[in-house]
Each structure stands twice: as structure tokens, then as C-alpha cells.
Amino acid sequence: MAEIRLEQLAHRYGGRAAPATDYALRPMAHVWEQGGAYALLGPSGCGKSTLLNIISGLLAPSEGRVLFDGRPVNDLTPQQRNIAQVFQFPVVYDTMTVYDNLAFPLRNQGQPRDTIDARVREVAKALEIEGVLQRRARHLSADEKQKVSMGRGLVRDDVAAILFDEPLTVIDPQLKWRLRRKLKEIHRRFDVTMIYVTHDQLEASTFADKIAVMYDGQIVQFGTPRELFENPRHTFVGYFIGSPGMNLLDVSRDGDIVTLAGAPYPFPRAWREAFAGQAGRRLQVGIRPEFVSLVNAETAPLTGTVAQVQDQGTFRIVDIRLSTPAESVIKARVAEEVTVPEGRVGIDLPLTWLRAYADDQLVEVAHEDS
Amino acid sequence: MKIRDNRAWWLVLPVFVLVAFSAIIPMMTVVNYSVQDIFDPSTRYFVGTEWYREILADPRLRDSLLRQFLYSACVLAIEVPLGIVVALSMPRRGLGVPVSLILLALPLLVPWNVVGTIWQIIGREDIGLYGWLINHAGIDYNYASNPRDAWITVLVMDVWHWTSLVALLCYSGLRSIPDVYYQAARIDRASNWAVFRYIQLPKLKNVLLIAVMLRFMDSFMIYTEPFVLTGGGPGTATTFLSQTLTQMALGQFDLGRAAAFSLIYFLIILLVTWVFYTAMTHRDDMR
Numbered sequence: 233m234a235e236i237r238l239e240q241l242a243h244r245y246g247g248r249a250a251p252a253t254d255y256a257l258r259p260m261a262h263v264w265e266q267g268g269a270y271a272l273l274g275p276s277g278c279g280k281s282t283l284l285n286i287i288s289g290l291l292a293p294s295e296g297r298v299l300f301d302g303r304p305v306n307d308l309t310p311q312q313r314n315i316a317q318v319f320q321f322p323v324v325y326d327t328m329t330v331y332d333n334l335a336f337p338l339r340n341q342g343q344p345r346d347t348i349d350a351r352v353r354e355v356a357k358a359l360e361i362e363g364v365l366q367r368r369a370r371h372l373s374a375d376e377k378q379k380v381s382m383g384r385g386l387v388r389d390d391v392a393a394i395l396f397d398e399p400l401t402v403i404d405p406q407l408k409w410r411l412r413r414k415l416k417e418i419h420r421r422f423d424v425t426m427i428y429v430t431h432d433q434l435e436a437s438t439f440a441d442k443i444a445v446m447y448d449g450q451i452v453q454f455g456t457p458r459e460l461f462e463n464p465r466h467t468f469v470g471y472f473i474g475s476p477g478m479n480l481l482d483v484s485r486d487g488d489i490v491t492l493a494g495a496p497y498p499f500p501r502a503w504r505e506a507f508a509g510q511a512g513r514r515l516q517v518g519i520r521p522e523f524v525s526l527v528n529a530e531t532a533p534l535t536g537t538v539a540q541v542q543d544q545g546t547f548r549i550v551d552i553r554l555s556t557p558a559e560s561v562i563k564a565r566v567a568e569e570v571t572v573p574e575g576r577v578g579i580d581l582p583l584t585w586l587r588a589y590a591d592d593q594l595v596e597v598a599h600e601d602s
Numbered sequence: 603m604k605i606r607d608n609r610a611w612w613l614v615l616p617v618f619v620l621v622a623f624s625a626i627i628p629m630m631t632v633v634n635y636s637v638q639d640i641f642d643p644s645t646r647y648f649v650g651t652e653w654y655r656e657i658l659a660d661p662r663l664r665d666s667l668l669r670q671f672l673y674s675a676c677v678l679a680i681e682v683p684l685g686i687v688v689a690l691s692m693p694r695r696g697l698g699v700p701v702s703l704i705l706l707a708l709p710l711l712v713p714w715n716v717v718g719t720i721w722q723i724i725g726r727e728d729i730g731l732y733g734w735l736i737n738h739a740g741i742d743y744n745y746a747s748n749p750r751d752a753w754i755t756v757l758v759m760d761v762w763h764w765t766s767l768v769a770l771l772c773y774s775g776l777r778s779i780p781d782v783y784y785q786a787a788r789i790d791r792a793s794n795w796a797v798f799r800y801i802q803l804p805k806l807k808n809v810l811l812i813a814v815m816l817r818f819m820d821s822f823m824i825y826t827e828p829f830v831l832t833g834g835g836p837g838t839a840t841t842f843l844s845q846t847l848t849q850m851a852l853g854q855f856d857l858g859r860a861a862a863f864s865l866i867y868f869l870i871i872l873l874v875t876w877v878f879y880t881a882m883t884h885r886d887d888m889r
Contacts, residue, residue: 290789310789315789317785323783337789337791340791340792384786385789
């Protein structure tokens, strides 16, 4: 049980000699508090697994420090760090029984027989594999194997943290959901820090209290699922989280006139000032499809034509091609009972939910009381 | 009604003809010899199992059979563990990989009789490197006159020649283990021994089965190397089964007895190999 702190951490697989463009992890600082349930969310190749392996000690970072409870652990092996890790594909000791597999980490620590037996049975019960305890691990199905693999991570109750590297990839969806609940339950019961790597936002938000979104070797935002949804600090968080993701429209300034997707748009003063303060950077505004509303085309500042409607069962996603020179497409999520007008529609972008970005980073805009 | 199409048998025919010429006909010839006493092509007598009874009672055969088993047991006991150790200590990446692979493959490329000649020279106490060194270290060593030295030399020669094979097979087995298994073992705080016992050895089982069978059959049939090195001597100390057989068949031209002998020889190898195979694969099926 420990607080995990990363200081000036960075990693290049080629070591320090590799060119700066080769960062698998770009310099970062981060704190995982004791007892939290965290998810590390990002697309393949963004450095999630690299970061996880650095925390567990399987990989030595080329720069920076890892601290457990304030103590540097860079030079410690995974054994010494007392970390449990569950891998993407099941790793079981083929020739052993399921029972022996689960008991293995405890036996290696030299725990007394009674303790081992009690722990193994407790974990087997939690993972619903009591029935196969005496079976040889090699004869198990893929998801049973993965449960055994996870079980080995959970049996030790003195670990600093348990790390999961996309552990549910090989599990079928029905069971996935149940196992995730189980993990959360185990997390509450044992009060241990858990970090869960995944590329599935649903998995991340159901498991974790706080999610770290990774993109291109960096943690671009760390927050609760709600914060990630309502206030993405990076355009990547905007379109990676949510389904469909955030609409992003280009903004440009020509003297005093600010255009949105190529056509002048009546931004309030605070917004124009915010944009003016970001001269020379790429400007965008973003809004989630949930907050885009369809209005009368005659009075709306922004109009477009309906290009496509996708019925998702409980709601519909409407693609609207803007009538501006840039002809961008904006997605709106509308309730089933709303009738989607054909042809030209007006679009309202409520300022409360509109976010401004400069070079992909969120720009704070002062609220106006008007 | 079930329609039977027997034309497929024609497709099997070429294989059948090939196997007949390569195995069945020669083998039946031997069987034929083993039950007859042949003086010349027109003078032959059917003797039934007489040759078999005679051979089984022959102390010469029993001695060399015993010697042979002892020899194969020594070969397996040294080469298999040594091969595993060599494979475990080989580099897993980098320039060391091709270098060590080539070094290991070298002994395997040397023909049997050349191996015998190499060791015949290298073991001599007057001009041979090893023989001279050992004698100058104060140990009396002469493979041509001392049976124990002859034995050790033949054994060391075999270890030199064939441990590479076991090592290469094991190395290929080790290479097929994904890194994540080692990572998981480190996380689980497994000792080096536990990693070997529960990860490496189970994955090596199949290649070890092949290695053990190949080395058993090969060492059990060894002929050329001891023949070149010691000629079976001193006395009969290194006269193994195949040499006894050759002496009987070609030296004394005792074809009937030699034929009975070779059939027994063949059955022993078959039996022992089967026992190995069953013992090593059987435990799998339990549970």
C-alpha cells in the first residue's frame, strides 16, 4: 500500500543517446494516491504499458524518478517494490494446479500454510474459480486462465499496488462486466492502490475513480470521468472520450473579425479577447454532440444541412454539414422524440459548453454576465 | 448403402513400394537369415529359434549389452543436464547469438570417423594435447592400455560431439517462451530455481523428449568413434553392441547368429524408446 509519485519521469527506448523525438514517455510528473482506483486510458502505442512497466520495475526509466511513499525505488526490482501485475494475456504455470498457481506468490514469500490456504480460497471465491482449484492450469479455457492470472495478482495482501495491463482483452463481454465489478469490490475490501490500463473508455470509467488520459507519451488530463467529459483539457481528451467525441471547429482571426469554420461568428467579447491572447497558435472551439441543439435556421448564427442521421436506439446522432466555406461536419445528439428537420437547420452552440483550444490545449475564457 | 471407393489405395502404393524396399524387404531378409543355417546359396537348413537361444546364452553378448546400457546411461546423464545448462547460459540477443550458435554447431558437422581420429591424436600421451597435459599434471593416463581411461575418452568424445545437439534443441525451446512469463515470475517473486522448474522445464519438455530419444538411439548404436579410437579395446573394454555384431557378421561370417542378434538389438531399442516416450508423455493426460 503506497502512494506512487513520478518525478521528471521520461523514457526513451534507445536510452539517453536516442534523439528527442524518440520519447516513448515525454517528461512528466504525476501522483497516484494510496488506495485509489485509477485507470490509464489511451490509444495503442501511447505509452500506457511503458508507464506501467516503469512503475512495476520491469523497465528502468531513462530519466527521472519513481517514488513509493516518498522513497525512490528506481533501483529496486519488482520483487523489492512489492508490486503485483496482471498482464494482457494470461500467464499461468501450466504444470501446476489452479490452487498451486494462486498459492505460488505466497509460497515464494514463505507464508504459513494456513494463511496461504485461507487467502487462496478467498480469492478463488471472489473470482468464481473455486470449482477448478484442483484442475491443472493448462486444461483451462482462456478466460479461466486469465482469472487465475488475476488471482495471482490479488492473493498477496501486502502489495504496494496492483497494476493491470488490459487484463480483460481475452474475456468475453458478459464476463468482462462482472469481473470489473469484482475488481472494484476487491479494491474496496483490500484498500490497495490499483492502476488499470485500458483503451476502452467504458472500462476505464466503470472501474476508476480517476482516469489519466494518455496521448503521445504524455498524460494529457487526469480527472474524474465527469471532468473528462465536461471539461476536456486537451482536444485529444475531447474526441477520445465520449461517443461520438467532441466536435472541433477551426477558428481564425482577421483583425477584429473572428471566423468559425470559415464564416464570421458573433463571439462575445471575452471570447474574442481570449483568442486575441493566443496569437500565432492554432485556434479551435470544441463542443460535445450532447450540447449541440438544432434551432430555427432563420435566426441562428450558424446553419447547415442534415447529411446523415444514425439511430442509436435511445437517441440519434445527426451529422450536419455546415454552410460555411470550410464545410465542416458537426455532430449533434438528439432525443428520439425530436423531429429532425430535413434540409437546412440552424445550430446553437451554448457558450456554457463551448470550449476554446489553442494548439490543442484548453484556453480559459472568462464568463460574462450578459 | 455405403459406397466404398478403394481407388485411394493406388495413391498409397508409391509409399508402400518405397518402404518395402527401404525397410520391409531388408528386415525380412534378416528375419530369414536368423532362422536358418546357411553354408552356401544351395546349402541351407531351417534351425528355428536355435540362434536366438544360443545368442541369449552368449556371455559375449550379455557383456557388451551391459556395457552398452551403462554407456548410454552415462551419455544421457551427462549430455542432457549439460545441454540444458549450456542452453540456459547462452545469450538471448545481440552478436553473441550467431557466434554461439555457430560454435555449437561446429562439432555436429564433423564426420564420425574424423571425430575418432581427432581424439585418437589429441589423447596420445606423446604428441596429443590432452594426453600430454594430463600425464604432465601427474595423472597416469593412457587410453590404449588402461580400460578406465579408454572408457572415459570415448565418453568425453561423445559429450564433445553431441552435447551441442541437446543444447541447440533446448535453446530453441527456451526461445519460444514469451518474455511475459519471466516478467510474471519476477512479479510473483519466483526464485531462479522456480523459474526453471515451473516455466522453463515444462516448455522444454517436448524438445527434451526428442533430445533424449535421439541421444539414446544414437549412443546405443555407436560404432565408428570407438572403432576408430580404440578398436574396441583394450581387451573388450569399449566393444559396444554394434561392434560385437559387426565382428560376428563380417569377421566370423556367422550370418544366422548375427541376424538373430540384430533383431534382438532392434527390439531393445524399440522397447526402450517406447518406455521413454510413454513415461515422458503419460503424465500429461492425467487430470
